[in-house]
Amino acid sequence: MSTSTSQQTGIRTAAGDTVEMTYxxxxxxxxxxxxxxxxxxxxxxxxxxxxxxxxxxxxxxxEEFGEERVRDTPISEQAIAGAAIGAALTGxxxxxxxxxxxxxxxxxxxxxxxxxxxxxxxGGKAMVPLVLRAPLGxxxxxxxxxxxxQEAWFAHVPGLKVVLPATPADAKGLLISxxxxxxxxxxxxxxxxxxxxxxxPQREYTIPLGKAEVKREGTDxxxxxWSIMVPRALAAAERLAREGIEVEIVDxxxxxxxxxxxxxxxxxxxxxVLIVHEAVQMGGFGGEVAAxxxxxxxxxxxxxxxxxLAGADTPIPYSPILERAAVPQEDDxxxxxxxxxxxxx
Amino acid sequence: MTLxxxxxxxxxxxxxxxxxxxxxxxxxxxxxxxxxxDELRQILGTMLRIRAFExxxxxxxxxxxxxxxxxxxxxxxxxxxxxxxALRPDDYITxxxxxxxxxxxxxxxxxxxxxxxxxRETGYCRGRGGSMHIADVDTGNLGANxxxxxxxxxxxxxxxxxxxxxxxxxxxxxxGDGASNEGTxxxxxxxxxxxNLPVIFLCENNQxxxxxxxxxxxxxxxxxxxAGAYGIPGFSLDGNNVFAxxxxxxxxxxxxxxxHGPTLIEAITYRYKxxxxxxxxxxxxxxxxxxxxxxxxxxxxxRYLEKxxxxxxxxxxxxxxxxxxxxxxxxAYAQASPEPKVEALLEGVYA
Numbered sequence: 001m002s003t004s005t006s007q008q009t010g011i012r013t014a015a016g017d018t019v020e021m022t023y024x025x026x027x028x029x030x031x032x033x034x035x036x037x038x039x040x041x042x043x044x045x046x047x048x049x050x051x052x053x054x055x056x057x058x059x060x061x062x063e064e065f066g067e068e069r070v071r072d073t074p075i076s077e078q079a080i081a082g083a084a085i086g087a088a089l090t091g092x093x094x095x096x097x098x099x100x101x102x103x104x105x106x107x108x109x110x111x112x113x114x115x116x117x118x119x120x121x122x123g124g125k126a127m128v129p130l131v132l133r134a135p136l137g138x139x140x141x142x143x144x145x146x147x148x149x150q151e152a153w154f155a156h157v158p159g160l161k162v163v164l165p166a167t168p169a170d171a172k173g174l175l176i177s178x179x180x181x182x183x184x185x186x187x188x189x190x191x192x193x194x195x196x197x198x199x200x201p202q203r204e205y206t207i208p209l210g211k212a213e214v215k216r217e218g219t220d221x222x223x224x225x226w227s228i229m230v231p232r233a234l235a236a237a238e239r240l241a242r243e244g245i246e247v248e249i250v251d252x253x254x255x256x257x258x259x260x261x262x263x264x265x266x267x268x269x270x271x272x273v274l275i276v277h278e279a280v281q282m283g284g285f286g287g288e289v290a291a292x293x294x295x296x297x298x299x300x301x302x303x304x305x306x307x308x309l310a311g312a313d314t315p316i317p318y319s320p321i322l323e324r325a326a327v328p329q330e331d332d333x334x335x336x337x338x339x340x341x342x343x344x345x
Numbered sequence: 346m347t348l349x350x351x352x353x354x355x356x357x358x359x360x361x362x363x364x365x366x367x368x369x370x371x372x373x374x375x376x377x378x379x380x381x382x383d384e385l386r387q388i389l390g391t392m393l394r395i396r397a398f399e400x401x402x403x404x405x406x407x408x409x410x411x412x413x414x415x416x417x418x419x420x421x422x423x424x425x426x427x428x429x430x431a432l433r434p435d436d437y438i439t440x441x442x443x444x445x446x447x448x449x450x451x452x453x454x455x456x457x458x459x460x461x462x463x464x465r466e467t468g469y470c471r472g473r474g475g476s477m478h479i480a481d482v483d484t485g486n487l488g489a490n491x492x493x494x495x496x497x498x499x500x501x502x503x504x505x506x507x508x509x510x511x512x513x514x515x516x517x518x519x520x521g522d523g524a525s526n527e528g529t530x531x532x533x534x535x536x537x538x539x540x541n542l543p544v545i546f547l548c549e550n551n552q553x554x555x556x557x558x559x560x561x562x563x564x565x566x567x568x569x570x571x572a573g574a575y576g577i578p579g580f581s582l583d584g585n586n587v588f589a590x591x592x593x594x595x596x597x598x599x600x601x602x603x604x605h606g607p608t609l610i611e612a613i614t615y616r617y618k619x620x621x622x623x624x625x626x627x628x629x630x631x632x633x634x635x636x637x638x639x640x641x642x643x644x645x646x647x648r649y650l651e652k653x654x655x656x657x658x659x660x661x662x663x664x665x666x667x668x669x670x671x672x673x674x675x676x677a678y679a680q681a682s683p684e685p686k687v688e689a690l691l692e693g694v695y696a
Contacts, residue, residue, distance in 0.1 A: 069509075073536065074532075076532035078533075079535070082498020083505050083533075083536060085498070086487070086498070086500060086501060086504070086505065086506060087506040087509070089499070089506075090503050091510060092505075092506045109495060114490075114499065118480075119694070120693045121473060121474040121478040122474060123468070123471035123473050124473075125469075125693075126482045129696075159695065
């Protein structure tokens, strides 16, 4: 394994000082480390205790930290979010798990009208340092009410931060930053990524919120992708490389705050942009990314229109064939990228 | 006074009836035996300042001197004054859109409150919040709330924080009869109950959720009956009787600090003014309002103090004059305060 240093994060990974772990394990490691470090950090959510969470993310934490700090709640999403706010306002750093991001709809008043606005409404004199973690995304056959990608909902709200890690290393470093952040953070974990493995630094590290990362360098096309679309874009990029097309992949990692500069730098370099996300295209965050590029001087470097590849305009269906067709897959990214570079559309 | 035991719904119902009749027909009776006279004077002063503040705000809105809207609690002053007199300074409150009284009873600075209503930089929220969002987190006032029922889960979270920090504080959660029909009421009180959190859920039943009467909006005899659904004590009492409110909150706070969990208290009261400034009172009669004014909480307390020889009518008048003078001072302070700077528009969105 070679040594590489990420300019954005400063994380140096080399043989010997990383450990291989899954995305779920990385999230768990971040929770455990922060709970050991800071007694004000505690967890609450449905079935996160002895059960270990619907996706087993918190497994083992109940045994280490006990029922006071790994707190099973009734099925009461409004109260989970509200309790996190009340605790955060009075000196704690709660990390609440919402079992599926779809159920964030049930928390929206507490999250949007309360958590996000409290600091501003109170004249900047209060802090709401909480994290709301939730698994999002399709691919598990759970159909329309357990498969959405709603990052754009949250990114539309001033006062919230929105994080979507794509790798185990990012999941751990970003979650630690989210917990230490003094603002409410929505931390969206793709449920298909939970089993993905990757190298995670062994030493303590954090990744700042608001820093994009170039996941792959290239010269012909910039793919802006986040969450599950990062590994899919990386796989497509390997195939495109065999066609002589070198793709650069930029993962913003956080949509709020949003690192525009790293994306614009990539656009200037390649002259082609494909924005890929799983969420429905209409009103999706890709539109914001496209607008930012179009409104910048980087627009002058474009050799082709800005393209978006995103979820179909439909709830996520149950049938495996339809479910796959509803969101971008590796083949779709490959085809869209090839067309954009070869045909300019 | 003797509070009913929370043993059976029947007892709660009976008590609710007596409380409701008390608020309309009885005087304060002998409920103030355990008070020091200075404390009584202070409680009266709090109630007077709440009324004076709200009358001034009403006047300013009538004149168009303040923009936006406001929700007045004139007639309900005994609830916050009695409740906060039973708590420690380091206890917390969560408040509502009708929250000026809660704020004042919690000890807020009138100058900073009035400056906030006038949208000034010197206001509690630097003019960013206005009437519906006054807060002073440093003193345990966790804020008014523009969403009905929005503060109830937050209070549960404060209770959770208190037990995790082992501070033996309590959180007093104000909400109205309207909020008791929100989903947050159910989720948050249930959660506080299962974890025995030190939260006092204090329902100010002022008879109307905007225009809908509590009789039309619910089918329970007393909102305190709902405590039974969460396995917690529930009491219904005369919210215009400052001693009854104080006693119930004091006992609830003792239970909470002893680790015995939350209490639901329904304080039956009445708002004289409309829901907000757009209200034309089409859903109730003038007679009904006039009838409730016969049992005004401030008048009742004043009469009691005078009758007991604890304060002379001159001293009461002095308190009243002082309250109104304080409000005029606050208004002068607010008027002299600077507006926020437009360049600071984005300040405070993020920490």
